[in-house]
Amino acid sequence: MKKFNLNTSVVDTREQRLGTIIGWKTGKASELSKDSAFTCAGCKGNGGKRLCEATGPFTQGSTCSEQMVECQAGNVRDAVLIQHAPIGCGTGQVAYNSIYRNGLAIRNLPIQNIKIINTNMKETDMVFGALDKLEQSIRDAWNRHQPRAIFIGTSCASGIIGEDVDSVASKMQEELNIPVIPMYCEGFRSKHWSTGFDATQHGILRQLVRKNPKKQENLVNIINLWGSDVFTPMLAELGLEVNYVIDLAKVEDLERLSEAAATVTFCNTLGSYMAAALEEHFGVPEVKAPQPYGIAGTDAWLRELARVTHREKEAEIYIEKEHKRIAPKIEELKKLLKGKKGYAATGSAYSHGLIAVLKELGIQVDGSLVFHHDPVYDNNDPSKDTLKFLVDNYEDVANFSVSNRQQFQFYGLLKNVNPDFILIRHNGLAPLASRMGIPAAPLGDEHHAIGYSGILNLGETILEILQHKKFHQDLAEHTKLPYTKWWLEQRDPYILEKSNFVKIE
Structure with a gap:
């Protein structure tokens, strides 16, 4: 039985899959590391203990999973993201547009604005539903931008009333003949926003990645955000080509994720789900090594990548x-x-x-x-x-x-x-x-x-x-x-x- 179920449009939260916590008393890093060993499969005899999450009476501020979909799916250059949400959920578009434009400039890519459309759910929609708005927004996205794919990000509002986003996505995918991909990322779905990364990656793996890939022995997936292009010169020393995903990528780059010889990331928090699922479902090895920070980490990272790619x-x-x-x-x-x-x-x-x-x-x-x-x-x-x-x-x-x-x-x-x-x-x-x-x-x-x-x-x-x-x-x-x-x-x-x-x- 496979660990990652790509037959469903909903991804398991990090609490369910990984035992994620968002509060822990101040202590030594070694104490947290040792206690975490209890959670590892087969590691309960290692002296650790079940992590007890510190929970307070209120939360002063954080972010949500929907914003992580916004900052990833919303940053695919030839796609459009539909936020099925009240207009308030669209306020992040201003900041993310600035980050997106800066990221494009750093990578020497053509500067453009993000393409995100908000369905503007209102109080009446919470009573009568808003699937008509969603359907119209998808048609607007197609007419305005002619995208290669359309992503749909849910919200607390659409989740509370149980909007049947899957049915609209299927209908519009058949009508427009492009992938229309639901991503379930309601803020209340998970206590930490990193589940939003997984929701984006899950949708891409389900509906965009080529199911019968032609393998490229020199291609390496780099799961990243908007950072400068430091990986191309590094991997060129090994004769490897970089495929940057998800931010600033094109739909074609996402489609060929399954064709790569390996997958790496600059941060395991970001790349954990996609890298492991690519290995399980498409046979793309995840480079299992420390992150490329410092001499020790970079040495180990390069050597393992070199081993995987010969x-x-x-x-x-x-x-x-x-x-x-x-x-x-x-x-x-x-x-x-x-x-x-x-x-x-x-x-x-x-x-x-x-x-x-x-x-x-x-x-x-x-x-x-x-x-x-x-x-x-x-x-x-x-x-x-x-x-x-x-x-x-x-x-x-x-x-x-x-x-x-x-x-x-x-x-x-x-x-x-x-x-x-x-x-x-x-x-x-x-x-x-x-x-x-x-x-x-x-x-x-x-x-x-x-x-x-x-x-x-x-x-x-x-x-x-x-x-x-x-x-x-x-x-x-x-x-x-x-x-x-x-x-x-x-x-x-x-x-x-x-x-x-x-x-x-």
């Missing part, structure tokens, strides 16, 4: 050449960064990779915040356990936390560690750090720290932001945080999660 000799030549090139530059950066303390606050697997790079630069990392934690990934292979790789190959992280982008907790986490700078990708947390006198490196280019050059890139970026330290200190002296004196004095950012805690005014 290019071991080329990989060793490239690795030796790069080691010699970056060694003196790394030593110079280490001298300049000596004594500095860093903090990573990003998605889980991405944060693990960034910490590895920081430690190879000689930077002390006393703390990190990840927005969720997957005890396992979809292939359940130990070599993909990014947290264990970090713990086994680098010093432990004493203050490791899981919190779903909660600003009120982030204040306490930073106060307890007091880093010189933070690395961050998501909006909302960097301004709070600035008001505490801590500069942030917003990593808008997801590929900035990847590979051998990524170590140098990150080191130089950190030096640059540290030059602005005085500005952030001045900001801290002249601003006030929006929290009570009582909360600012708390040492435990998770105190509200304790079931026996009752605050008396």
